[in-house]
Amino acid sequence: MGRVSLRDVSKSYGSAMVIPGVSLEILEGEFVVFVGPSGCGKSTLLRMIAGLEDITGGEVQIGGRPVNDVAARDRGVAMVFQNYALYPHMSVRENMVFGLQNLGTAKAEIAARLDRAAQILQLEPYLDRKPRALSGGQRQRVAIGRAIVREPQVFLFDEPLSNLDAALRVQMRTEIAKLHHRLGATMIYVTHDQTEAMTMADRIVVLRAGRIEQVGTPIELYERPANSFVAGFLGAPKINLIPGVLTAMQSRTATVELAGARVPVQVIGGTEGAAVTLGLRPDVLTLHPDGPIPAIVDVVEELGNVKLIYATLPGGHPVVAELRSPQLPKVGDTIRLALGEGQRHVFDADGQAITLHDGPAT
Amino acid sequence: MSGGGSPGRRAPGTAFLFLAPFFAIYAVFLVYPLFKGFWISLHDWELAGGYREYIGFLNYQDLWTDKLFWRTIRNTLLFVAMTVPTMTLLALMLALAVHGTGRLKAILRSVFFMSSVFSVTVVTLVWSMVLSADQGLLVPLWNALGIKPVNFLAHPLLAMPSIALATLWWGVGLPMALFLAALGQVPQELYEAAELDHASRWSVLRRITLPSIRHTLLLVVVLQIIGQFQIFGQAQLMTQGGPANRTRTLVQYIYDTGFRDWQVGYASAMAMALFLLMFGFSMLQLWLGRKGDDA
Numbered sequence: 001m002g003r004v005s006l007r008d009v010s011k012s013y014g015s016a017m018v019i020p021g022v023s024l025e026i027l028e029g030e031f032v033v034f035v036g037p038s039g040c041g042k043s044t045l046l047r048m049i050a051g052l053e054d055i056t057g058g059e060v061q062i063g064g065r066p067v068n069d070v071a072a073r074d075r076g077v078a079m080v081f082q083n084y085a086l087y088p089h090m091s092v093r094e095n096m097v098f099g100l101q102n103l104g105t106a107k108a109e110i111a112a113r114l115d116r117a118a119q120i121l122q123l124e125p126y127l128d129r130k131p132r133a134l135s136g137g138q139r140q141r142v143a144i145g146r147a148i149v150r151e152p153q154v155f156l157f158d159e160p161l162s163n164l165d166a167a168l169r170v171q172m173r174t175e176i177a178k179l180h181h182r183l184g185a186t187m188i189y190v191t192h193d194q195t196e197a198m199t200m201a202d203r204i205v206v207l208r209a210g211r212i213e214q215v216g217t218p219i220e221l222y223e224r225p226a227n228s229f230v231a232g233f234l235g236a237p238k239i240n241l242i243p244g245v246l247t248a249m250q251s252r253t254a255t256v257e258l259a260g261a262r263v264p265v266q267v268i269g270g271t272e273g274a275a276v277t278l279g280l281r282p283d284v285l286t287l288h289p290d291g292p293i294p295a296i297v298d299v300v301e302e303l304g305n306v307k308l309i310y311a312t313l314p315g316g317h318p319v320v321a322e323l324r325s326p327q328l329p330k331v332g333d334t335i336r337l338a339l340g341e342g343q344r345h346v347f348d349a350d351g352q353a354i355t356l357h358d359g360p361a362t
Numbered sequence: 363m364s365g366g367g368s369p370g371r372r373a374p375g376t377a378f379l380f381l382a383p384f385f386a387i388y389a390v391f392l393v394y395p396l397f398k399g400f401w402i403s404l405h406d407w408e409l410a411g412g413y414r415e416y417i418g419f420l421n422y423q424d425l426w427t428d429k430l431f432w433r434t435i436r437n438t439l440l441f442v443a444m445t446v447p448t449m450t451l452l453a454l455m456l457a458l459a460v461h462g463t464g465r466l467k468a469i470l471r472s473v474f475f476m477s478s479v480f481s482v483t484v485v486t487l488v489w490s491m492v493l494s495a496d497q498g499l500l501v502p503l504w505n506a507l508g509i510k511p512v513n514f515l516a517h518p519l520l521a522m523p524s525i526a527l528a529t530l531w532w533g534v535g536l537p538m539a540l541f542l543a544a545l546g547q548v549p550q551e552l553y554e555a556a557e558l559d560h561a562s563r564w565s566v567l568r569r570i571t572l573p574s575i576r577h578t579l580l581l582v583v584v585l586q587i588i589g590q591f592q593i594f595g596q597a598q599l600m601t602q603g604g605p606a607n608r609t610r611t612l613v614q615y616i617y618d619t620g621f622r623d624w625q626v627g628y629a630s631a632m633a634m635a636l637f638l639l640m641f642g643f644s645m646l647q648l649w650l651g652r653k654g655d656d657a
Contacts, residue, residue: 052554073560085551089573098569099559146559 002028002063002153002186004049009058011044011210018044019210021058026188031180033189035197035233036207042190043158045207049188050156051075063153078147079156083163084139086131086146093127096146110149117148120179137168144179157189161196173199194234198222206230223343228351231279237308239345240280240319246270246346252356256346259313261292265344266356276354279345282308285321287329291338295319297329311335396637399630407627409620414627421631431632433607434615435639437522441593441611442643444526445533446586453534453582457541458571471542478535482595489528490515490600515601521609525596532596533589537582544578545571580651584644591640612636 004026011019019041026032034042047053049060051072059066067075078099086095096117100110118124121141131139140160147155157176161169177200180187191197197204198218206213206221206229214226218234225231231239244258249272256263256278263278270276285293287309295311298318307328309321321337329335345355403422406415425431460470477485492499495513504511514524548571556566572579594613597603603610612632620629 050558052557072554072557077558079555079558081551081555083549083551085549085555087552087555087570090569098556098561102560102562102565146555150559 003061004154004186004188005059005061005064006045006049007059007061009045009048009055009060011041011048011053011056017210019048019056022207022210022212023058024205024212024215026186028186029184031177031187031189031200031202032205033191033197033201033203034205034207035191035194036213037233038192039209040207041210042192042207044210046079046156046158046188046190049154050077050079052079076153077156078150078152078154079158080140080143080147080160082159084131084143086139086142088131091128091130092123092134092142092145095131095142096149099146099150113149113151117145120148120182121145121175136164137172140164140172141175144176148179148183153186155185155187157187159190159192161191162193169196176200195236198234204234206233224353224355224357225279225345226353228277228279228347228353231345231347231353235281237282237320237322240278240282240285241347242278242280242313242317242319243315244276244278246274246276247272254346256344259293259315259317261294263292263339263344265346266358267346267354268356270346270348270354275349277347277351279347279355280319280339281342282320282322284340284342284344285319285323285337286340287321287323287325287327287335288338289336291336293319293337295335295337297331297333297335300328300331302328309335311337399633402627403630403634405627407625407630409624409626417627421628424628425631425635430607430610430615431612431635434610434612435635437608437610438591438593438612438636440522441526441529441597442587442590444523445529445590445593446583448526449530449533449537449586449590450579450582452530453537454541454579456534456538457545458567460538461542461545471538474538475535477532480532482532483599485528485532486596486599489524489531493524516605518605518608521601521605525593525600525609528600529590529593529596537586540578540582541575544575548574576651580647583651584647587643587647588640591636591643 004024006022006024006026008021008023009019010017010021022045034045036042044053048055049062051067051070055068059068061067062075062077087098090098093114097110097114100113105113114127118127121144123138123141123145126134126138126142131142134142140163143160160176161172164172173196176187176189180200189196189200201218203215204218204221205215208229214221214230216224221230221234225234228241232241242258244256244263246254246267247257247262248255249267249270252266252268254265254267254270256265256276258278265278293313295313297309297311299308299310301308301310305324307323307325309323309329311319311321313319319337343355343357345353348354404416404418406413406417406420408414456474460467460474480488491497493514495501495511495516498511501511512520514520517524552570552574553566556570561569592613593611594617597609597611597614598617601609603614613636616629616632616636619625619632
């Protein structure tokens with residue numbers, strides 16, 4: 001029922017191609033997050049699935065049925081908009097049942113569904129209020145409630161949390177995740193926030209300039225990014241991408257020379273002497289008196305359990321280390337960074353990963 | 363700003379200073395003439411010469427028994443009833459039709475608005491020519507149908523609707539423009555949400571578009587009431603109040619009484635009656651419109 005297939009779906013506005021071609025299978029009951037920087041086409045793709053945007057090429061299927069020529073209303077999808085798009089002149093109740101009334105649903109059925117949705121979202125006290133008398137979080141819940149009562153095959157979320165403050169965003173994130181477990185419906189969620197993607201998704205689709213860079217579970221993408229863009233987009237603080245040169249190549253091992261240091265890595269492919277980028281998550285770096293990488297401390301951020309050290313390598317390249325040691329350097333100190341446990345990612349000159357991973361992805 | 367005072371509690375003198383120019387103009391051109399008009403209406407006051415005699419409410423008593431006055435009131439109300447709802451509805455329909463993107467719609471927006479820039483003399487001349495029974499635009503149609511050409515402007519029942527028709531054609535541009543501006547303010551996402559909510563076009567109009575533009579709707583109706591009660595030029599130029607006073611409007615009667623018969627006192631009394639009428643209807647409209655606004 002709630003399966004969504006994109007077959008080489010493309011979109012252009014006149015001569016401007018914004019989505020050159022996207023193919024993707026979304027399984028029934030899956031929570032898929034489209035993530036990418038602004039302008040990457042993620043919202044356009046979502047709107048094409050919804051039927052609010054024409055499809056220039058390719059085919060969209062929902063529940064096995066091609067829907068390219070099916071009106072948005074008949075696609076069996078419900079959408080939660082970024083600005084909520086609540087009808088300002090209707091009460092919360094009217095907002096939520098408007099769709100069912102239009103479909104001619106029986107009154108008893110409407111009342112039952114309304115009660116259920118209001119209960120799930122704790123909206124019972126607000127049913128007779130107008131949207132303008134609600135807070136941002138409450139409005140967002142009404143927008144979700146309006147989608148729930150329709151019992152759609154597919155839920156579409158277009159950056160639904162971006163207008164909320166940070167604390168509320170975390171809370172709503174959990175609520176949406178809970179809702180997904182409870183309803184078991186297919187959900188497609190668009191965001192530019194990598195934390196939302198990492199915490200909510202069954203699978204993440206990373207988009208750049210209208211193309212899919214990588215699709216996979218959050219942990220797959222985090223641990224085995226296909227390229228430096230994906231590596232840089234997921235994870236906070238950002239992964240350190242340090243330029244270097246590949247040397248001392250054996251069959252599977254090599255050394256990346258950077259800023260006077262030599263870092264042993266495991267690679268597949270790559271050529272001796274080629275320029276590469278070494279990707280080191282901040283938590284891989286540790287402080288050690290004999291560490292191979294020297295750096296000068298610029299900023300120290302204490303976040304409680306962890307401390308972030310922003311430093312500069314001899315070549316002028318910035319680097320971030322996430323430390324748990326109680327001993328902290330001061331700004332201006334020269335420190336020596338060593339490599340602890342954790343993956344050392346290597347990307348070739350085109351940014352594609354040539355890292356050799358041990359065993360299957362977790 | 364003096365220390366600690368909130369912006370709302372500054373010296374009241376400053377506020378009055380800024381408001382003074384408006385108050386001055388308001389007082390000289392609106393408040394004073396209104397009271398002066400009322401003052402004149404209490405006199406037997408001739409336009410030229412110095413004959414002015416205080417007669418109290420005698421002019422108003424005369425109005426009560428003036429058959430022509432009531433006739434013109436009736437005609438004016440009839441005209442208002444013909445034009446205000448139709449004009450509002452027509453302007454709304456045109457706005458809905460030409461709202462949005464596209465070259466054709468842009469051209470049509472200009473076309474529908476264009477008639478508003480003509481003066482009343484041009485408009486009435488055009489429509490007199492269209493409706494003329496001798497060489498009017500419609501004459502070939504009547505001939506083709508084998509019907510004797512109708513002289514609309516001399517017809518006791520059709521003269522007033524003809525004036526109303528010319529007025530609609532002339533005046534629809536501005537309310538349409540107001541509606542277009544209001545429609546442009548309705549967020550596109552509401553329509554997208556309504557589409558996903560399976561709303562029919564009628565349902566979208568009734569539940570989303572109209573509630574979103576209701577303040578503009580109210581404004582248009584009030585402006586129309588104020589405008590159409592003052593109907594003068596079209597009736598004066600197209601029918602001169604005929605046939606048999608069937609299109610004589612209140613402002614026409616006021617004009618004739620004041621400037622043809624020089625009875626300024628009596629004309630002022632009628633003007634006061636017109637003012638009360640317009641005031642009453644506008645207030646009623648505003649009150650009806652406000653009723654739907656909950657806090």
